[in-house]
Amino acid sequence: MRYLKLTAFLLGACVALTNAIADIAIQNPDSRNAIILDxxxxxxxxxxxxxxxxxxxxxxxxxxxxxxxxxxxxxxxxxxxxxxxxxxxPxxxxxxxxxxxxxxxxxxxxxxxxxxxxxxxxxxxxxxxxxxxxxxxxxxxxxxxxxxxxxxxxxxxxxxxxxxxxxxxxxxxxxxxxxxxxxxxxxxxxxxxxxRSVKVLQYPKAHIQDYFVQLSKTEEGVLEGWVKVENFSKENADAQKVELRIPELNISQKIPLNKNGEAKFEIATKPILWSPESPKLYTVDLHYMQDVVHDKIGFRSIQVQGENILLNGKSVFLRGISIHEESPLHAGRAWSEEDARILLTWAKELGCNFVRLAHYPHSESMVRMADQMGLLVWSEIPVYWTVLFNNPTVYSKAENQLEEMISRDKNRASIIMWSMANETPNSPARLKFIGQLAQKARELDSTRLITAALDTQSDENGVKAIDDPLSSIVDVIGVNSYCGWYAATPGSCASLKWVSRYRKPVIMSEFGADALQGLHGDKAQRWTEEYQADVYNNNLAMIDNMSFLRGLSPWILKDFRSPRRPLPAVQDFWNRKGLLSDKGIKKKSWYILHDYYMKKAGD
Known part of the structure; x- marks a missing residue:
């Protein structure tokens, strides 16, 4: 039996989200009447x-x-x-x-x-x-x-x-x-x-500004969330209601607004859970007076238990790849639905169930395509390398980008982790800065995991120790390690031992090496496909000995432009760590990772 609680139910994080970012971009602009200015x-x-x-x-x-x-x-x-x-x-x-x-x-x-x-x-x-x-x-x-x-x-x-x-x-x-x-x-x-796209939106003065629809974290078989209405009529306010419809679940409920224009709900139901194997999305319709919003939303749970990541209550190993927003169709920044489809199709072909969208929020086309195709997502803000951690203005800028990212994508089932930073140097100021971001993210959205990519492990007698104090703040520890490229030789990586001082799941969020597609030679020769393949073989052997590891996202799916990479006739302003060339041609390492993931998927 389905029921509706119109009581004092309140998701603390959701209310904080509503209040904190009510003035940010309207939720789901693609569902609005618009003049497209592309x-x-x-x-x-x-x-x-x-x-x-x-x-x-x-x-x-x-x-x-x-x-x-x-x-x-x-x-x-x-x-x-x-x-x-x-x-x-765009x-x-x-x-x-x-x-x-x-x-x-x-x-x-x-x-x-x-x-x-x-x-x-x-x-x-x-x-x-x-x-x-x-x-x-x-x-x-x-x-x-x-x-x-x-x-x-x-x-x-x-x-x-x-x-x-x-x-x-x-x-x-x-x-x-x-x-x-x-x-x-x-x-x-x-x-x-x-x-990205530009449009003039047109909507009623009294309109649905924002909403959040999700599975309850505490009650099995319950959808919960809220709707925020702007400029709602205060005349006969007690009679003002938002209607929530999910036809496939036989849900059609009219939910009264409170004095702040918020409608909160809990509804008992048993949806088919979204997963990489079954990326089920439900049509969700919201109606308020003359305003109607349509969305496609999946329902799933994500949590950690000790060193495990649990998707819908079951331990999952994240077979991933990192991706930059570099178009596979044309030179320059990716932005279109077709860009997203090709990039994520490559990831699926590789054997992935997970992508790390580095190092900034990718387009809405990308995360919606991940929803459709069944790829779990790590989404990140560009707190990258050495920002001014002591500067309050810089913190405000980072927090604003975090709010805008979460506001846009909070209804996307594919996103399971919000990442606070990448490769930041350890210091008290950095720990406070990123710690505050993590706290803010949890206030904005308590339903997802918090992570960050770390590269500050210590080396103790040939053993790599995960001891960055930021590990105590995140739910999932990301580790970037370039054994065989920036340090040591590829052959030494396989026997490298790792220890973690935290009983938490770890993702090898980056490893890899550069190779110019089509350049062949001895595996000891830098820039060749053979050298890159040797790095992959030895790092994957190392990874298999990390008992606490619950996923990886090697660097990177496709070569991408970088002004830091000027080497003529090899880099030419491209980072060549892609498993695919800038033209989308597969290198030897593609097949090595593909075979590894096929084995992992069968385990």
Whole structure:
């Protein structure tokens, strides 16, 4: 028998999530009426930011955002979007124009859109991602700014938008600064531009802003969650309800809103549980007055028990691979559904049930495709290497990106781990910084595991000891180790012993070696496929002796661009640690890992 509890039930983490990020991008924008603004945009390259500052380096009131046109032949206007170069959106600028390949700085983007404004509707401009600083202008007026290159954001433009043609201008700046997340030094390409889709959303003034639907962690056979309504009618407030429908589970419930516009629920039911073997997704519909939202959501549980990771109550070994957001279809940043399908199909073909999406939140297309295809996901924010851990402003930037990542993806069954950081040096400031992030993540979402990738193991008489104090904070310990490439010889790796001072599951989150696809030679010769294959053979032998290991995500599925890798005729600004070349061609190590995973899957 199904029932509905409309009592004081409250998920502490869920309420915290609602309150903390109510102003972040609307949940599931693809389910809204929208004008899609993808396509060719006018652009102006502006390395000196002349379109923003006057000659006294003061913010100008006559910048490029005005999109001015000479009123008569004597008018002085020193720019013209209409006659300027075009760039594709979504897309990075680095791979669309050869002269922009290494460019870091400001480019202005412009396009017009036409709309018939309705007084009973709200309008928002939504960006899937802009790297790194975005300043948005509509009809010559500043709307707002956003910092962070991999998470979505939206601004309410209900007051600024007008019926007819509207001029949208975005100042995009990808120059690197020490106080950013990530900071100045990374091992991936700093692709600049409007790198994911842009749309104008239209929805009722009273609308569903956010929601969270999940399996209960404490009661078997119970779905629980909440819905947040913005601008709900306070007239006859007691009668205001949200309707939740999950047709396949015969759920159709009307849930009253409280004074904060929140509807909370517990519903007894027995869904087919989502798993890599059976990635079942249910159609979930939410209705409030004139607003309707549709989603596809899977239900599963994830927890740790000692050194085991339990998926739906059963121990699981994570056969994984790390992935960068490098397109398999074209040069540059991946963003499309087809990009995601190809990358994840390669992972499935390799024998994976798990992917580490490094080192930043990947596109929503990627995580939704993982939901559909049945791949467990590690999702990460770019607290990478040596950020300024003592700087409160930097912490705020990291926390904001964490909130935006969790807000967007909290309903995705595939995501089982939120990662706080990668390869950060041990220090009290770093421990406090990442510890606070972990605490925040648990407040925002108590249903998933917390992890981080560590590379600060100690070496004691030939034994590698996992002793990073950050291990005490996370639920699952990630270990990055490049035995045979950055340290030791490949042949020495197989006999390397590991110990852990924590009774927790461990994932070998990175290992590997570079190889130029097609370059062959002796296994002792760097850069050859044979050398990489020897590293894999010996590291997999080492991994088999790690009794506490519950998964691995070697580095990496496919070669990816990196300015740290200039070696001519070998790297050419590519990190060559991929099992696939930049063209998608398999190297010898692909087959070694594939065979290993086939054996693991059969165990």
């Amino acid at each position: 396509g060719r945009w006018d652009t102006i390259i502006d390395p000196y930011e002349n379109g923003y500052y006057n000659h006294r380096y003061e913010e100008s009131d006559k910048g490029y955002f005005k999109n001015a046109k000479p009123a008569n032949p004597s008018d002085l206007v020193e720019y013209d979007f209409a006659r300027s170069p075009k760039l594709n959106v 897309g990075d600028w680095n791979t669309q124009d050869e002269k922009l390949f290494l460019y870091e700085g400001t480019i202005w983007y412009h396009r017009d859109f036409d709309i018939g404004k309705k007084t009973d509707q709200k309008y928002a401009i939504y960006f899937g991602a802009v790297n790194y600083h975005a300043t948005v202008y509509l009809n010559g007026k500043k709307v707002d700014v956003h910092e962070g290159g991999f998470t979505p954001f939206q601004f309410d433009i209900s007051e600024q938008v007008k019926s007819g043609v509207n001029s949208l201008v975005v100042k995009v700046d990808n120059h690197r600064e020490r106080d950013q997340i990530p900071t100045v030094n990374t091992d991936w390409w700093n692709y600049g531009g409007i790198t």
